[in-house]
Amino acid sequence: MKRVLGTILLPALAIGLSACGGDGGAPASAGHSGRSASAGAAHNAQDVMFAQMMIPHHRQAVEMAELAATRAGSPEVRELAVQIAKAQGPEIRTMTGWLESWGEPEAGHAGHGMDGMMSGEQMTELEGLSGAAFDRAFLEMMIEHHEGAVTMARDEQARGGFPDAKAMAGAIVRTQRAEIAKMRKLLEEM
Template identity: 45%
Template sequence: MFNKKYRIAGITAVALAGAISLAGCTTNLGGNDSNGTMDGGMMGNNKSASAFSGTDIMFAQMMIPHHQQAVDMSTLAETRTTNPEVLALAKQIKDAQAPEIKQMKAWIESSGSSTDMGHDMGMGGMLTDEQMTALENAQGAAFDKLYLEGMIGHHEGALQMATMIENSSNSEAKELAANIIKSQSAEIEKMKQMLEAL
């Protein structure tokens, strides 16, 4: 019985050392929790060069609500303006960002992480509750001005966030960063011209 106790203690110690060892590896892979990195490492069917890192997942956790607000802002345009340019832009933004939200949710799901970070990271360009309320209450040209001003800042915040993963070792994450930077940079220039023309 004495030996059995020591044998169990020894097995427990080995298991604990193994767990610590694995935890150390996951930290090096990007600071994600062990489930996220270990599950992510099994994504053999993913077109990525490697599993999503902790930074990739953190980016997705931040960008999902950021993109969702852009979609919400653009949905408001459908009933608050008749400006064809603003309506076309709003549709373009929704058509691009809604699928990207689904894509990033799939990253998080595949890694075993949560879409909720549990704390505020201070995402750049997000409209405050007061700004969203003002946008909801605006109509016509007043809406167009608030929408364009808000979306320019929103896009600028997204460009800053995209730099987190523009050099990711995961090909899907890297491609998404490149797409966001290219499309939203072009949209910023377009919106600035539209704002000047109002």
């Protein structure tokens, strides 16, 4: 009887477990689609904290980037904002999928104590600007915002356990450091 149950339950369990994780576990290098190579890999508390903190952090960056569509004076700032939103939207979806597959709440840290997060007052100020004034404020705030994300990503690289989260953290460090350099150059040219 045990052997019969084992031959029925083990394959069913394997199929059920393989369905967990879905597309949300895709590595950053895979374009955020397809199955994860590490869907069954263990995660730790650092991985959970990374996703819980980076989701609201990225959401704020996307919100800032969306403001640039109608407020930026520089086409370079508008183009950079589009790149930021295009990169971070899929990462938000991927991290949300990880948290769901891990049975963890999304809003565990909700932006508290994160480096680079803009205050409500700063966001209101940014919303009220346009043209060159918006461009300067956007670039200065986004540099600070990206520096905070790089710090969080480096923490994940050092202490995380989930391979896909560590891979995404590496991609965040590379991408956002390059964007910081580009933003500093744009500020110098103003």
